[in-house]
Amino acid sequence: MGGSVREVQSKGDLDRVLKEGSPVILHFWASWCDASKQMDQVFSHLSTDFPHAHFLRVEAEEQPEISEAYSVSAVPYFVFFKDGKTVDTLEGADPSSLANKVAKVAGSIAPGDPAAPASLGMAAGPTVLETVREFAKENGSSKVESQLPPGLSDGLEKRLQQLIDSQAVMLFMKGSPKEPKCGFSRKVVDILNEEKVKFGSFDILTNDEVREGLKKFSNWPTFPQLYCKGELLGGSDIAIAMHESGELKEVFRDHGIDIGDSNEAKVAEPNGGQGGITESTGLSATLTSRLASLISSSAVMLFMKGKPDEPKCGFSRKVVDILQEDKVEFGSFDILTDDEVRQGLKVYSNWSSYPQLYIKGELIGGSDIVLEMQKSGELENVLAEKGITRKETLEDRLKKLITSSPVMLFMKGTPDAPRCGFSSKVVNALRNEDVSFGSFDILSDEEVRQGLKTFSNWPTFPQIYYKGELIGGCDIVMELRDNGELKSTLSE
16 A cells, blocks of 8 residues: 555446455545645545555546445545445545544544544645645535625625725636636626726635625625626626627726727736637537537526436436425436537536536536535525526425415315305305405316325315414314304414
8 A cells, every 4th residue: 555545447446445454545536626636635645644544536527336336426525444334424625524534444543532643644744734724714614504794894894895996897706717617707707808808806716705795795696796996787697788788898988997909808817817618619510509509408407417317426416406406497418328419518618527507508517516506595596587486396386375365265166156065164154254265176176186185184175274274174164163263263
């Protein structure tokens, strides 16, 4: 072993190592994920501190069989083995937790003791340690949900204002102009480049305090956010509309913003540059047209490995679960069935991995970004902004019906023409007590009829509800009437 990290080439390769029974630490990573790269430095140094353990790396998307076997849905992700069995896991960029878990599996540290000198590897140089500590401090574990600060401190408010005022045109985005991390950010960068405007940018993925604080400061819940001379113009939709109408150019002109003569806007940041898709992608016109058609074939479109009911990788499954959990109707395309689409879409979208999620033709990103957006509530906001409503389930429909009137009667027939004696009795009792009520004929809709039996755990009709709560059926209504309690029960 000798303190080195080895790449796993196949499931069989991994199984052979596990059969040896030695401690094994498995790192699932992705080349496009900064957190993976940072944690890989820690991983490598820990392999030096614990030479009697196997330190293995798996490129998660390139080894779907292994990722599937260990339910990997986000990176970085670590699995710890002892005697050939899984004993622990770790998701996210948490160097201290990684070191302690490694020590417990591969070292002689007693349970509960800290990893002490091996907490980040004695062999790790101070520069590496500082980089990792800063990364952990700024980004935290991916399992921790960001929360909007209850109020902005004077210091944060001052910092945000300074950032906004740092350039005449300032873009707060995901990623950098050279490497946008979402389709909406890329679109605004492309627009500014087309307008030949010099602009500054700030990658909100690098600083959660700025990201969450700016939402409150600007009263704008999503990113990107585009500012001109300290004033918020809006997000991608507004920037697109203003650009297409010519209004954006007028705004820049009115505010004395210089519009350059070059074909590319100069970005006022140290590592800035032009981002987005170049005009010439090298793809054939036929393939380009096909990809555009596929992307726009559904308002929400997911390019994934496998199908929604049978995902072929954990990342794809994660996005499917998120969309289904949020009751979003979406189309999908299995990129494993068509290599031309699989390779072409990487070039077309300038996004090298899968899954890829699009909303109204705009690339949102992959599993990490979608998960992050769901946790922060940003995904819901984007869907709402794009006019995409959640799919109504039967439960949703029943709840709406039940609460459509303060007193709601589900009966056979209508109040003026009941279709059973029990329904007729309840209608007469309500009318005699001058109780106003709404009604629904369960004979007209079999889905509602059967669904309501399960929903209310009440097998017969009629059923009467008050303010969304089930009162009961015919017998209970008659009992309340006979006791003189019917009207008071339905008007409390």
